[in-house]
Amino acid sequence: MEALINVFVALHIIGIASLLGGFLTQMKAISAGTARFTPAMLHGALTMLVTGVALVGLNQADDQTVNNIKIGVKMAVLIVILGLVYVKRDEETVEKGLFAAVGGLTVANIFIATVWT
Template sequence: MDVLIHLFVGLHIIGIAALLGGFLFQLKAIGPGEARVSPGMWHGALTMLLTGMILVGLNQADDNPVNNLKIGIKTAVLVVVMALVYLQRDEERVPAPLFTAIGALTTVNIFVAVLWTS
């Protein structure tokens, strides 16, 4: 079971790479308001949700403690990110504050994940 959990943590991290990578790749385009949501960002966000839910299930099945508050916060933040990504997916120019929010909230979730260890 440990190998399976680690495998899904790996897939979870690939999801972050797709979502945050799409944001970082366009840092220079944010200022002039020319950033776009790439399809990979949506797929990355979906991957985060799916692998996150599977990780909760696998950890519960393995009797590992699951911090429900931490997972709840990460899910709530991801839902906001997914709403922004989905609503802006067809826009050719995403306003700077909205595009920045996608990257900032994803970064918040990374630090919630790695700093909240209890």
């Protein structure tokens, strides 16, 4: 079971890398006002959602304790990110504030995952 959990953790990290990488590669585009949500950002957020839910289930099946409040906060932040990216995915440009919000929420989600114990 531990090997399966580790595989899903790796996939979860790949999802966050895709979402954050899509944001970071467009830092210059933000200042120019031409930033847009890329398919990699959408797929990264979806990967995070699916693997996160799977990780909670696998950890509970393995009789490990799960901090449900932390998971709930992380999921709420991810749902907001996913909603914003999904709704605006076909637009040629996204407002600076909205794009920055997705980046900030992504970084916040990383800190929630790593700092909240």
